[in-house]
Amino acid sequence: MIRSGPSIPIPRTLPLLPLQDKVLLPGIVTRLQITRRDSVPLFERILRTFDSNELSKCIIGVFPISSTLSASKDNDTVNSNGNSKHKNKTIKSKKDNNSDQRGDDPIIVGSSVGQIVPMRPGSNSAPVLSPSSFHTTGCAARVVRLERAVGGFTVVLEGIVRLRLNKIVTQSPFFEAEVTPLPDKAVDRNDRELQDKIVALRSISKEFVILLQALKLPGPVLTQLQKFLENVGVIPGQVVDLLMSTIESTYDEKLMILDAVDLKERISKSVELLTRQIHILKISQKVHDNVEGKLNKKQREFYLRQQMSAIKEELGEKDSGEEDETTIIENRLNAANLPSDVQKAADRELKRLRKMQPASSEYSVIRNYLDWLGDLPWSKSSEDILDVEKARTQLNGDHFGLEKVKRRILEYLAVTKLQHMKGEVKGPILCLVGPPGVGKTSLGRSIATAMGRKFHRISLGGVWDESEIRGHRRTYVGALPGLIIHGLKKCSVNNPVFLLDEIDKVGSRGHHGDPSAALLEVLDPEQNSTFTDHYLNVPFDLSKVLFVATANSVDTIPAPLLDRMELITIPGYTYGEKLAIATNHLLPKQIRVHGLNQEDVKVTEQALLKVATGYTRESGVRQLEREIGALVRAKAVEYADAQEQKLKGDKAPKTVQYQPLVTATDVEDILGQEKYVNEVTERAPTPGVVTGIAYNGVGGGILFIEASQMPGKGNLQLTGSLGDVIKESAHIGLSWVKSHGYEISLTNSRTQNIMEKVDVHIHMPSGGTPKDGPSAGIAMVCALVSMFSNQTVPATTAMTGEFTLRGLVMPVGGIKEKVIAAHRAGVRKIIMPLRNQKDVTSDVPTNVRDDIEFFYASTIWEVLREAFEGRISVRAGTSISGGALDSRL
Numbered sequence: 021m022i023r024s025g026p027s028i029p030i031p032r033t034l035p036l037l038p039l040q041d042k043v044l045l046p047g048i049v050t051r052l053q054i055t056r057r058d059s060v061p062l063f064e065r066i067l068r069t070f071d072s073n074e075l076s077k078c079i080i081g082v083f084p085i086s087s088t089l090s091a092s093k094d095n096d097t098v099n100s101n102g103n104s105k106h107k108n109k110t111i112k113s114k115k116d117n118n119s120d121q122r123g124d125d126p127i128i129v130g131s132s133v134g135q136i137v138p139m140r141p142g143s144n145s146a147p148v149l150s151p152s153s154f155h156t157t158g159c160a161a162r163v164v165r166l167e168r169a170v171g172g173f174t175v176v177l178e179g180i181v182r183l184r185l186n187k188i189v190t191q192s193p194f195f196e197a198e199v200t201p202l203p204d205k206a207v208d209r210n211d212r213e214l215q216d217k218i219v220a221l222r223s224i225s226k227e228f229v230i231l232l233q234a235l236k237l238p239g240p241v242l243t244q245l246q247k248f249l250e251n252v253g254v255i256p257g258q259v260v261d262l263l264m265s266t267i268e269s270t271y272d273e274k275l276m277i278l279d280a281v282d283l284k285e286r287i288s289k290s291v292e293l294l295t296r297q298i299h300i301l302k303i304s305q306k307v308h309d310n311v312e313g314k315l316n317k318k319q320r321e322f323y324l325r326q327q328m329s330a331i332k333e334e335l336g337e338k339d340s341g342e343e344d345e346t347t348i349i350e351n352r353l354n355a356a357n358l359p360s361d362v363q364k365a366a367d368r369e370l371k372r373l374r375k376m377q378p379a380s381s382e383y384s385v386i387r388n389y390l391d392w393l394g395d396l397p398w399s400k401s402s403e404d405i406l407d408v409e410k411a412r413t414q415l416n417g418d419h420f421g422l423e424k425v426k427r428r429i430l431e432y433l434a435v436t437k438l439q440h441m442k443g444e445v446k447g448p449i450l451c452l453v454g455p456p457g458v459g460k461t462s463l464g465r466s467i468a469t470a471m472g473r474k475f476h477r478i479s480l481g482g483v484w485d486e487s488e489i490r491g492h493r494r495t496y497v498g499a500l501p502g503l504i505i506h507g508l509k510k511c512s513v514n515n516p517v518f519l520l521d522e523i524d525k526v527g528s529r530g531h532h533g534d535p536s537a538a539l540l541e542v543l544d545p546e547q548n549s550t551f552t553d554h555y556l557n558v559p560f561d562l563s564k565v566l567f568v569a570t571a572n573s574v575d576t577i578p579a580p581l582l583d584r585m586e587l588i589t590i591p592g593y594t595y596g597e598k599l600a601i602a603t604n605h606l607l608p609k610q611i612r613v614h615g616l617n618q619e620d621v622k623v624t625e626q627a628l629l630k631v632a633t634g635y636t637r638e639s640g641v642r643q644l645e646r647e648i649g650a651l652v653r654a655k656a657v658e659y660a661d662a663q664e665q666k667l668k669g670d671k672a673p674k675t676v677q678y679q680p681l682v683t684a685t686d687v688e689d690i691l692g693q694e695k696y697v698n699e700v701t702e703r704a705p706t707p708g709v710v711t712g713i714a715y716n717g718v719g720g721g722i723l724f725i726e727a728s729q730m731p732g733k734g735n736l737q738l739t740g741s742l743g744d745v746i747k748e749s750a751h752i753g754l755s756w757v758k759s760h761g762y763e764i765s766l767t768n769s770r771t772q773n774i775m776e777k778v779d780v781h782i783h784m785p786s787g788g789t790p791k792d793g794p795s796a797g798i799a800m801v802c803a804l805v806s807m808f809s810n811q812t813v814p815a816t817t818a819m820t821g822e823f824t825l826r827g828l829v830m831p832v833g834g835i836k837e838k839v840i841a842a843h844r845a846g847v848r849k850i851i852m853p854l855r856n857q858k859d860v861t862s863d864v865p866t867n868v869r870d871d872i873e874f875f876y877a878s879t880i881w882e883v884l885r886e887a888f889e890g891r892i893s894v895r896a897g898t899s900i901s902g903g904a905l906d907s908r909l
């Protein structure tokens with residue numbers, strides 16, 4: 021607390037309170053703890069004499085004891101204990117038991133100046149005081165508050181005026197002395213020297229306060245101090261006393277200020293001490309700034325860089341070698357020639373980036389985003405080769421057959437050429453559907469080559485997440501664009517050929533959105549000019565991209581997606597086609613990849629056909645390619661052996677010469693025994709067994725329907741991994757046979773139940789393969805009739821067609837694949853619904869058509885007649901819908 025000293029009358033004789041290591045100056049309020057025996061009686065007396073409200077009238081003399089005594093205290097301690105290592109302990113005991121005053125700093129009652137003070141017998145380590153122990157200058161103090169405390173008192177004193185100690189008058193129970201007050205003289209305004217000193221003091225004290233402000237002292241304290249300092253011209257003495265009590269100084273320096281009764285001398289000394297204090301404060305401020313500066317080094321660096329680039333820009337001195345990151349990004353964005361709305365988004369993000377610290381995570385998120393914007397081919401296209409003749413040569417060179425597909429691609433090319441002339445291009449979406457290994461993927465690649473475009477394959481099999489197509493929003497950690505934008509970045513042109521492989525395997529309705537729904541936008545020529553990836557959040561024009569999708573089956577492609585694509589079906593290959601592909605493409609390719617020359621391996625046509633029929637059972641040519649690969653490898657080993665022998669010359673043992681030709685007999689030596697036999701031609705006709713034709717997504721094939729009866733009670737048992745629809749076909753078939761048993765001479769009366777004493781079991785071999793669909797309906801009926809009548813259907817006669825309870829034959833799908841598969845299996849006659857006739861004439865290759873006899877039926881009666889070749893007799897008077905029949909079916 022700071023108070024200006026009032027002019028209070030000071031008695032001539034005052035009780036003394038000795039202070040060690042501490043000085044009380046006029047105007048200063050301090051709090052002390054009194055525990056010393058010499059001083060405690062003084063405050064006992066004060067407490068007895070004064071009421072608490074009269075306490076302020078009590079004046080005492082506070083006199084320091086000299087610093088030498090303070091030093092002697094240590095000597096005393098050493099002397100008394102004879103061992104310096106106990107020093108701390110001794111001081112502590114002094115504090116605990118004998119310290120007379122303890123203020124903010126501990127104050128110890130001391131002894132006279134310049135002498136070794138003996139320890140008082142019976143007392144602790146505190147030195148004994150004598151009259152000469154007291155410093156001659158002290159300070160009169162008013163007792164502001166006095167309270168009893170453990171072992172003594174707590175007292176608050178306010179310094180009033182300097183005192184000179186004239187004579188000690190009493191020593192016990194406390195010291196009393198005659199004193200003379202030494203008040204500050206009024207300031208002589210004419211005293212130039214004094215005025216100069218006051219000016220110096222004013223300016224230095226101002227500087228001091230400014231530094232204190234920087235140290236963030238509590239606001240009220242600073243204001244009080246500032247107000248007080250304004251009076252420096254009127255009461256310079258008090259200002260000096262106050263400043264000196266606030267700064268760091270030694271005990272001797274404090275005594276020096278106390279002794280400086282003369283104003284000029286006091287001001288001079290205080291200016292000196294203040295200057296030193298300001299210096300110290302400045303150094304500590306600098307240290308503080310340094311530490312803080314290091315903490316914010318990155319921040320400062322950023323701002324300095326910003327300033328630097330601003331200055332350079334102003335001076336027009338920006339050179340590319342010193343470009344900062346944001347400028348590089350900006351240049352890339354400018355070079356990318358962004359559409360205007362994308363440019364706006366990029367500018368906005370770039371502006372945000374410039375305000376950010378490079379170390380922040382948000383900075384790298386935005387930088388990555390801008391990198392993506394800069395890397396995408398917004399307006400970069402490759403030159404299209406729109407030469408139809410050249411493209412035709414390319415397509416024919418790459419693939420055998422596939423005439424329809426090639427024609428469609430050439431049409432597309434021609435249309436694109438015309439659109440180019442008019443300046444509007446809209447890419448259609450082609451979808452190649454067919455079994456594995458028929459060349460869908462390689463066809464996509466050929467399209468790209470034929471058009472001179474870049475090719476990128478996106479595998480959609482197992483894509484369950486919408487964000488895989490469309491990307492993640494930037495709010496996600498580690499967000500990235502989806503497969504479409506990734507592909508565009510990789511191709512770095514906006515008109516590549518994208519092959520969306522296995523579009524039928526794309527998952528729908530996963531936990532994270534529907535990827536097929538995301539594909540809808542991509543594949544719609546009307547919408548894809550504004551395709552918006554979640555990550556980019558700006559539209560990208562996909563209309564120049566040529567999308568080619570591939571699928572094994574259209575059944576699992578969602579209807580809206582299917583609707584957007586132009587389907588081109590690639591059926592499985594016949595053996596004839598396989599032979600051509602093997603001769604013209606697969607064999608030359610395998611010879612090439614095995615490091616041989618074309619003339620080094622010659623495979624006869626019979627050998628290739630044997631490989632195709634005996635070692636593969638597929639719609640495509642992938643397995644055939646592998647088997648041809650195995651043939652070529654074996655020849656490569658023979659060839660290498662022969663080459664080695666040639667090098668060794670006469671020294672090598674004579675072996676057979678290398679023979680490039682591979683014949684049908686060699687095939688078995690190289691590839692081992694044939695894996696597949698022709699099931700149909702090898703199979704003898706059996707009652708109850710009928711050949712059906714199946715088709716699933718991965719190709720067609722024949723399948724047998726076996727029916728057998730056993731004693732029982734009319735139950736039907738079905739086995740062979742049958743689905744619900746195919747099971748229903750069996751039930752419908754059995755019901756028809758039961759209801760028409762008499763007409764087809766299976767029973768002797770209309771009322772006889774053919775199943776009365778028997779159970780029937782229908783089985784479809786390859787029990788591991790799930791089967792479903794209605795197309796086995798007519799085959800089921802034939803199998804049952806064959807079983808009950810004991811008549812056979814030739815194994816080379818196959819059939820497909822849905823059957824109704826009324827005996828009608830309904831059309832089925834997949835005719836082309838089924839016919840080709842049946843042809844491959846050796847089937848010679850096919851019975852099928854009449855309404856499927858058009859599929860045969862339009863889709864089935866002529867060479868297959870020529871090989872097979874087709875029979876088209878609209879009722880089951882026609883089917884039975886053709887299947888059993890007239891060996892089923894119909895009772896007279898039977899009404900047969902669908903046409904008149906003779907008595908034998």
Ligand SMILES: Nc1ncnc2c1ncn2[C@@H]1O[C@H](COP(=O)(O)OP(=O)(O)OP(=O)(O)O)[C@@H](O)[C@H]1O
Nearest residue numbers: 418419420455456457458459460461462601605641
């Ligand atoms: N008509 C053809 N002419 C020449 N080579 C063909 C023909 N059909 C297929 N191939 C060859 O067969 C191999 C397999 O073809 P590809 O990988 O394109 O089959 P895919 O139909 O895409 O099969 P998947 O549906 O399993 O992806 C390739 O080496 C390809 O060149």
